[in-house]
Amino acid sequence: MTGVRRRRLLPYLLILPGGLWLVVFFGVPAIQLGATSLYDPAGSLADGYAMTWSFGNYPDALAGYWPHLGRSFGYAALATALALLLGYPLAYVLALRAGRWQNLLLVCVVAPMFTSFLVRTLAWKAILSDGGALVGLLRDLHVLGPDGRLLASPVAVVTSLTYCYLPFMVLPIYASLQRLDRRLLAAAQDLYAGPSQVLRRVMLPLSMPGVVAGTLLTFIPASGDYISAELLGTPKEYMIGNVIDSAFLVRLDYPQGAALSVLLLGAILAMVVGYVRRAGAEEVG
Amino acid sequence: MRDRPHPLPRLPRRALLRGAAGSAALFALTAALSGCGTRGARQTGASCVSEDLSGTEKKLTFSNWPQYIDVDDKDGSKRPSLDAFQARTGIQVTYTEDINDNNEFFGKVRPQLSACQSIGRDIIVLSDWMAARVIGLGWVQRLDGARLPNVGRNLLPSLRDRPYDRENVLAIPWQSGLAGLAYNGNVTRPVQTVDELLTRPDLKGRVTALSEMRDTMGLLLQAGGHDPANFTADQFDEALSKLKRAVDGGQIRRFTGNDYAPELAKGDIAACVAWSGDVIQLAAEDERIRFVAPESGAMLYSDNMLVPNRATHRANAEALVDYYYEPAIAAQLAAYVNYICPVQGAQAEMEKIAPELATNPLIFPDQALLARSTAFMPLDEASERAYESKFQQVIGG
Numbered sequence: 001m002t003g004v005r006r007r008r009l010l011p012y013l014l015i016l017p018g019g020l021w022l023v024v025f026f027g028v029p030a031i032q033l034g035a036t037s038l039y040d041p042a043g044s045l046a047d048g049y050a051m052t053w054s055f056g057n058y059p060d061a062l063a064g065y066w067p068h069l070g071r072s073f074g075y076a077a078l079a080t081a082l083a084l085l086l087g088y089p090l091a092y093v094l095a096l097r098a099g100r101w102q103n104l105l106l107v108c109v110v111a112p113m114f115t116s117f118l119v120r121t122l123a124w125k126a127i128l129s130d131g132g133a134l135v136g137l138l139r140d141l142h143v144l145g146p147d148g149r150l151l152a153s154p155v156a157v158v159t160s161l162t163y164c165y166l167p168f169m170v171l172p173i174y175a176s177l178q179r180l181d182r183r184l185l186a187a188a189q190d191l192y193a194g195p196s197q198v199l200r201r202v203m204l205p206l207s208m209p210g211v212v213a214g215t216l217l218t219f220i221p222a223s224g225d226y227i228s229a230e231l232l233g234t235p236k237e238y239m240i241g242n243v244i245d246s247a248f249l250v251r252l253d254y255p256q257g258a259a260l261s262v263l264l265l266g267a268i269l270a271m272v273v274g275y276v277r278r279a280g281a282e283e284v285g
Numbered sequence: 286m287r288d289r290p291h292p293l294p295r296l297p298r299r300a301l302l303r304g305a306a307g308s309a310a311l312f313a314l315t316a317a318l319s320g321c322g323t324r325g326a327r328q329t330g331a332s333c334v335s336e337d338l339s340g341t342e343k344k345l346t347f348s349n350w351p352q353y354i355d356v357d358d359k360d361g362s363k364r365p366s367l368d369a370f371q372a373r374t375g376i377q378v379t380y381t382e383d384i385n386d387n388n389e390f391f392g393k394v395r396p397q398l399s400a401c402q403s404i405g406r407d408i409i410v411l412s413d414w415m416a417a418r419v420i421g422l423g424w425v426q427r428l429d430g431a432r433l434p435n436v437g438r439n440l441l442p443s444l445r446d447r448p449y450d451r452e453n454v455l456a457i458p459w460q461s462g463l464a465g466l467a468y469n470g471n472v473t474r475p476v477q478t479v480d481e482l483l484t485r486p487d488l489k490g491r492v493t494a495l496s497e498m499r500d501t502m503g504l505l506l507q508a509g510g511h512d513p514a515n516f517t518a519d520q521f522d523e524a525l526s527k528l529k530r531a532v533d534g535g536q537i538r539r540f541t542g543n544d545y546a547p548e549l550a551k552g553d554i555a556a557c558v559a560w561s562g563d564v565i566q567l568a569a570e571d572e573r574i575r576f577v578a579p580e581s582g583a584m585l586y587s588d589n590m591l592v593p594n595r596a597t598h599r600a601n602a603e604a605l606v607d608y609y610y611e612p613a614i615a616a617q618l619a620a621y622v623n624y625i626c627p628v629q630g631a632q633a634e635m636e637k638i639a640p641e642l643a644t645n646p647l648i649f650p651d652q653a654l655l656a657r658s659t660a661f662m663p664l665d666e667a668s669e670r671a672y673e674s675k676f677q678q679v680i681g682g
Contacts, residue, residue, distance in 0.1 A: 039322055039323070040322070043323075044666045044667070044670075045325075045326050045395075045399075045666065046325055046327040046421070046422055046666055047325040047327065048323045048324045048325035048326070049322045049323045050322040051322040052322075064678075125548075129551060130491075130551075130552070130553045131551060131552055131553065147490070149490065151553060152538045152539055231544075233539070234537075234538055234681070235532055235537075235539065235540065235679075235680050235681020236532075237681075242681070248392065249388040249389060249391075249392045250388050250677065251670055251673050251677055252666075252670060253670060253674070
């Protein structure tokens with residue numbers, strides 16, 4: 001009997017450390033954030049905030065900053081799409097074609113993550129600099145006008161977002177493809193499927209779990225990112241993360257900052273649930 | 286399905302919905318629990334008492350901004366003026382460069398100081414407006430003026446008697462500086478006025494301004510003929526609309542902290558709103574990079590040493606503060622950091638160690654320059670939030 005009971009308890013015991021961690025470092029702050037978002041907006045740091053259940057903070061925050069919210073999701077979606085376009089072929093080569101170079105290439109994909117996020121973003125500043133080789137080349141090719149620039153534009157921000165989150169796209173897809181049963185690809189060819197048909201009807205569907213995981217891991221942090229816009233963009237490229245940063249640290253408008261954070265959290269959650277339901281249904285199909 | 290190599294980490298839909306409902310309920314519950322809101326962060330001498338252990342502990346923890354103290358040319362880990370202080374007084378100083386941004390640092394220490402807890406630092410250095418804020422919140426210990434004879438004698442008159450510290454015992458300037466304009470002469474012709482910066486077509490998209498509202502808006506107010514030390518909301522709005530036109534028209538590329546310096550040096554930005562100390566350091570490498578204090582006026586700011594509540598080495602801190610107001614020590618520091626020296630008498634000492642710096646008006650400003658430099662008026666929390674929100678709307682945060 002005790003053996004059975006112990007076995008029943010075991011999963012809960014295993015979940016305990018992680019669960020505690022989540023409760024203390026995610027649950028409690030999230031709740032505090034939610035509470036803060038409902039404080040009286042007329043309060044102040046010096047005199048304190050009263051809880052007045054001011055749900056009006058939400059429409060106010062949205063009215064002031066909906067363009068930033070929209071822009072965040074736009075940039076994040078674009079970066080996710082680009083990361084998928086770049087990442088899928090890369091993961092394919094890594095998993096199925098790299099042979100003995102596989103480990104080395106994997107290290108190359110992961111190596112940038114050893115340096116700080118900030119350094120990686122600042123590197124783009126040098127690459128895209130007005131006096132840099134890239135801008136010079138593009139000007140010579142008349143892709144950019146003589147005064148054209150890449151830095152301080154949406155191009156720079158989306159490029160940096162794509163680059164910074166690319167490994168999160170590549171690795172799950174790689175894991176999916178690597179464990180793919182290659183005999184299925186051979187079988188498809190035996191049944192006269194051309195390369196594009198093999199890709200479309202065999203490989204892609206079987207690697208969907210990786211694609212779904214990769215897009216989520218890219219889209220979610222990218223929508224909350226503010227370093228890229230801060231360092232490579234202008235006020236016109238600022239994302240919701242920049243606004244939240246300024247609400248908490250510069251303007252000291254805690255209720256509004258909290259309301260925007262909860263809105264961001266809610267919007268992402270809604271999008272992810274919708275996405276997983278659709279992708280999940282197709283995948284199981 | 287059994288051999289499916291990599292099943293989709295299935296998010297069981299029902300569990301997901303249940304989780305969502307659960308977190309909504311939890312959210313409501315704790316929102317109710319914390320229903321009383323937050324207490325005020327303001328402290329008073331009675332509500333937050335600090336003790337001084339200097340008598341028994343010869344120690345001091347000093348937090349400052351990066352590259353803001355003299356460092357030995359040969360050995361980067363030696364700080365001559367600070368080492369001499371330790372040798373003279375026997376006080377062991379733990380010096381850390383962990384303040385990078387006023388707002389960020391405020392966010393870091395706010396929870397402790399609101400609750401009258403120690404932040405583990407005896408001296409912190411904050412810009413004047415932030416110093417005014419933390420003094421207003423009652424988070425700072427009063428120093429004993431009698432133990433600061435050099436400060437009393439040598440503090441520059443224009444930095445005395447400030448509205449938030451009439452007796453010069455709460456915030457003592459470490460260094461001071463000007464916010465004005467800067468341009469890179471390699472990529473543009475001189476920029477002399479704020480209007481040129483904001484409207485000259487050849488600068489379009491190659492201009493930055495500071496994200497510190499007081500510096501950028503102060504310069505704009507002066508350019509519009511107003512006094513940043515005493516202006517009305519209408520005058521602020523008028524200046525802000527000028528800034529907004531420059532942002533909307535793409536003249537201003539972005540708003541920056543210290544990070545404009547490398548871009549100005551490279552020429553990615555041709556001209557900008559800048560701090561004098563940064564520009565002097567750039568000019569040392571490339572003399573075609575120039576700082577301009579516009580005729581309409583420049584903004585004078587200072588970074589100040591404060592002793593926060595619950596710091597336990599106040600007397601040691603007073604010793605250090607007063608030490609840096611000895612003219613010879615001040616000259617040694619100014620020769621290295623190149624900001625405006627707040628210590629009278631340091632200019633004469635500078636002649637002995639670095640005569641070429643003794644005549645630099647951006648380290649020892651003349652009366653004319655000081656006369657057209659002013660500080661931003663002190664703002665209470667409500668008007669600060671109102672102005673800062675308007676400003677942030679324009680700069681995009």
